[in-house]
Amino acid sequence: MTDDETKSLVRKFVLKNALEHDGKARSDTVIAKIIGLKPELRKEVRMILDEINVVVDDVNKLNINEQKADLERIAPEMLVQEHKEQKNALPPLPNAEMCKVVTRFPPEPNGYPHIGHAKAVIIDEEYAKMYDGKLILRFDDTNPLKEKLEYYDAIKNGIEWLGVKPHMIKNTSDDMELIYKYGTQMLEIDAAYVCMCAINTIRENRRNGVECECRHLDHGHNFERWEKMFSEYEPSQAVVRFNGDMKSENTVMRDPTLFRIIDAEHPLQGHKYRVWPTYDLATSIEDSVDGVTHAIRTKEYELRNELYYAIIDKLQLRKPLMMEFSRLEFDGIPVSKRKIKSLIEEGLVKSWNDPRMPTLIGMKRRGILPQAIREFILTLGFTKANTKPPLDVLESINRKMIDPSSIRLFFVNNPTILHVKNAPVKNIKIKNHPDAYMGVREVKVNDTFYIAGDDAKKMKPGSEVRLIGAYNVKIDNVGEKIIGTYNGDELRNISKIQWVSKNNEVKMTIMVPKTLYVDEQYNSTSLEIIEGYSESYVSRLKPDDIAQFIRFGFCRIDSTNVAILTHR
Ligand SMILES: [Zn+2]
Structure with a gap:
C-alpha cells in the first residue's frame, strides 16, 4: 500500500468516526476499525497510528458540518453506510442459517x-x-x-x-x-x-x-x-x-x-x-x-x-x-474486573451493588431498568468500535421509560424555614403526576414551611414567590429564617418554589452517585450525600419505587428515608 492510499484510508475512517461521535474522533477506535478491515496492515500499526493521530487532531478541529462535507467529498459511500448501520443495529450474521444458529x-x-x-x-x-x-x-x-x-x-x-x-x-x-x-x-x-x-x-x-x-x-x-x-x-x-x-x-x-x-x-x-x-x-x-x-x-x-x-x-x-x-464501558466507570474488585477490596466501595458501580445490581439499585439497558445496547449496535458512549444516552432512554409512572414529590435540599404571616390554614390537593392519571394527594398547610436553601438565598425583602400549588408570599425579612406575608391565591408571573409543610416533613437522605474515576484516579467525591426534607407521602413508597423529586431528579427509593438519584 502506498503512503497516499494509507493517508486517504485513514482520513476517511477518522472522518466517519468523528461523525459517529459528536465530531470527536478517537485514534484507538479508528485503528481498530482499520485493522479490522485490513488485518494485513497490522505490521504497520505504529506507522498508521502516527498518521491517525495527526489526522484526528486535524479533523477534530472541524465542526460537524465541515466533517460531513469532507467525507462526502472523499468517500460519499461511507455516509450512506453510516445511516444503514444506525437502522440495523445488529447486522446479519455471516454464514447464518435459520434455526441453526x-x-x-x-x-x-x-x-x-x-x-x-x-x-x-x-x-x-x-x-x-x-x-x-x-x-x-x-x-x-x-x-x-x-x-x-x-x-x-x-x-x-x-x-x-x-x-x-x-x-x-x-x-x-x-x-x-x-x-x-x-x-x-x-x-x-x-x-x-x-x-x-x-x-x-x-x-x-x-x-x-x-x-x-x-x-x-x-x-x-x-x-x-x-x-x-x-x-x-x-x-x-x-x-x-x-x-x-x-x-x-x-x-x-x-x-x-x-x-x-x-x-x-x-x-x-x-x-x-x-x-x-x-x-x-x-x-x-x-x-x-x-x-x-x-x-x-x-x-x-x-x-x-x-x-x-x-x-x-x-x-x-x-x-x-x-x-x-467492542467492550462496553462508560467514561470514568471502569468495567475491568481488576479495577472493580480492587475498589471493593480497598473499601472504597462497600459492595457490588453500590450505585456507582457498573455492575447490574449496582445499576438496578440506581434505578436503571433492564429494558433500558437492552434498548441502549441495541442502539449502540454491534459494529461500533471501542467507544465509551456517554452515560447520558442510557439515562435518557431510562428517563423516557420511568417518567410516565414516577410520582412527583417535593423535596427541599438544605432546608430553610419560611414563616408566613396571615397564612390561611388549608388542605391543598396536589396532582401526583402532571399528565398520567395517578391521583392527587392532600397536604394540610398552616403558616410554616421548609423551602430549599438555594431558593431561600435568592430571596430579597419585597420580592414575591409562589409556593407551588398553594399561594403567593411577599417576602418581608431574610435571615436564618425567612419571614413573609400571605399575598393572595391568584396565579401570577412570579417565581414558583417547592416546599414541604412543617409537621408534614420526612427527613430524606439522597445518595448521588458520580463517576468512580476522574482522570484515571479514584474520585473521592464520587458519592455525594444530600440531606433534606420530603413530604410525608414519600413514606408510602416502597424500595424500588421511583419518584421524581421536582427540580431535583428521578430517585429510586432504597430504604426508609433513603433514596438514590437515578438521574436528573
Ligand atoms: Zn520447558
Missing part, C-alpha cells in the same frame, strides 16, 4: 456481572432470536482460585433480571473428562508437550522467542509427566503447553499454556480435579462440542483467535465462527 455467553464466575456482560449476553440472545436459534449460558469455570458459588448465582440472577432466557445452562467444569481426553490427544499428536521449566524461564523464553528442551521430549516422557501432573507434581512444577511457534509475531502463539495444576477447592467440583485447562483450550473445545456456530467476544481477545482456531484444527473439531465486538 447457536450462540453462547461464557462468563467466568469470578465476579458480579456488569454492563459489559449485559452487552455480550443481549447481543448473543438477540442473534439467537433473529435466527430462531439457541443461546447457551456456559460458566467457564476452570480456575478454582478465582471462582465462587456466589458469582454463579450473581450471573444467573443478573441475566434473569435482564430478561435473557438461555436455552441451556452448563458448566465447563462438567466436561473435565472430555477436556482431558482432548488434552491427551494433543500430546499424542505432538500438538502439545509438558514443560517443567520455571515460570520465569518460560516467560523469558516466550519474550525472546526461545524454545525449551521440553518441546523435544519423546512421547514416553511426555506421558509420564502428564500422569504425574495429576498425582505428584507441585502446582507450578509443570504445565502443558501448545506446540505453537516460538518465533510467531503473535506472541499468543508462542507455546501458550493449555493445562496447569491448581490445588484449590472448586465451588462445584470440590477437590475432584487439580489439572485445569486454560481459557484458550477450554473455549475452543467447549464452543465446538456445544455446537456453537457463532462465538462472539470482545476485541481484547482478537489476537487469541489464531490460537482458538489452531487448537480446533489440531483436534479436528467442528469450527465455530469467532467474531469480535
Whole structure:
C-alpha cells in the first residue's frame, strides 16, 4: 500500500468516526476499525497510528458540518453506510442459517456481572432470536482460585433480571473428562508437550522467542509427566503447553499454556480435579462440542483467535465462527474486573451493588431498568468500535421509560424555614403526576414551611414567590429564617418554589452517585450525600419505587428515608 492510499484510508475512517461521535474522533477506535478491515496492515500499526493521530487532531478541529462535507467529498459511500448501520443495529450474521444458529455467553464466575456482560449476553440472545436459534449460558469455570458459588448465582440472577432466557445452562467444569481426553490427544499428536521449566524461564523464553528442551521430549516422557501432573507434581512444577511457534509475531502463539495444576477447592467440583485447562483450550473445545456456530467476544481477545482456531484444527473439531465486538464501558466507570474488585477490596466501595458501580445490581439499585439497558445496547449496535458512549444516552432512554409512572414529590435540599404571616390554614390537593392519571394527594398547610436553601438565598425583602400549588408570599425579612406575608391565591408571573409543610416533613437522605474515576484516579467525591426534607407521602413508597423529586431528579427509593438519584 502506498503512503497516499494509507493517508486517504485513514482520513476517511477518522472522518466517519468523528461523525459517529459528536465530531470527536478517537485514534484507538479508528485503528481498530482499520485493522479490522485490513488485518494485513497490522505490521504497520505504529506507522498508521502516527498518521491517525495527526489526522484526528486535524479533523477534530472541524465542526460537524465541515466533517460531513469532507467525507462526502472523499468517500460519499461511507455516509450512506453510516445511516444503514444506525437502522440495523445488529447486522446479519455471516454464514447464518435459520434455526441453526447457536450462540453462547461464557462468563467466568469470578465476579458480579456488569454492563459489559449485559452487552455480550443481549447481543448473543438477540442473534439467537433473529435466527430462531439457541443461546447457551456456559460458566467457564476452570480456575478454582478465582471462582465462587456466589458469582454463579450473581450471573444467573443478573441475566434473569435482564430478561435473557438461555436455552441451556452448563458448566465447563462438567466436561473435565472430555477436556482431558482432548488434552491427551494433543500430546499424542505432538500438538502439545509438558514443560517443567520455571515460570520465569518460560516467560523469558516466550519474550525472546526461545524454545525449551521440553518441546523435544519423546512421547514416553511426555506421558509420564502428564500422569504425574495429576498425582505428584507441585502446582507450578509443570504445565502443558501448545506446540505453537516460538518465533510467531503473535506472541499468543508462542507455546501458550493449555493445562496447569491448581490445588484449590472448586465451588462445584470440590477437590475432584487439580489439572485445569486454560481459557484458550477450554473455549475452543467447549464452543465446538456445544455446537456453537457463532462465538462472539470482545476485541481484547482478537489476537487469541489464531490460537482458538489452531487448537480446533489440531483436534479436528467442528469450527465455530469467532467474531469480535467492542467492550462496553462508560467514561470514568471502569468495567475491568481488576479495577472493580480492587475498589471493593480497598473499601472504597462497600459492595457490588453500590450505585456507582457498573455492575447490574449496582445499576438496578440506581434505578436503571433492564429494558433500558437492552434498548441502549441495541442502539449502540454491534459494529461500533471501542467507544465509551456517554452515560447520558442510557439515562435518557431510562428517563423516557420511568417518567410516565414516577410520582412527583417535593423535596427541599438544605432546608430553610419560611414563616408566613396571615397564612390561611388549608388542605391543598396536589396532582401526583402532571399528565398520567395517578391521583392527587392532600397536604394540610398552616403558616410554616421548609423551602430549599438555594431558593431561600435568592430571596430579597419585597420580592414575591409562589409556593407551588398553594399561594403567593411577599417576602418581608431574610435571615436564618425567612419571614413573609400571605399575598393572595391568584396565579401570577412570579417565581414558583417547592416546599414541604412543617409537621408534614420526612427527613430524606439522597445518595448521588458520580463517576468512580476522574482522570484515571479514584474520585473521592464520587458519592455525594444530600440531606433534606420530603413530604410525608414519600413514606408510602416502597424500595424500588421511583419518584421524581421536582427540580431535583428521578430517585429510586432504597430504604426508609433513603433514596438514590437515578438521574436528573
Ligand atoms: Zn520447558
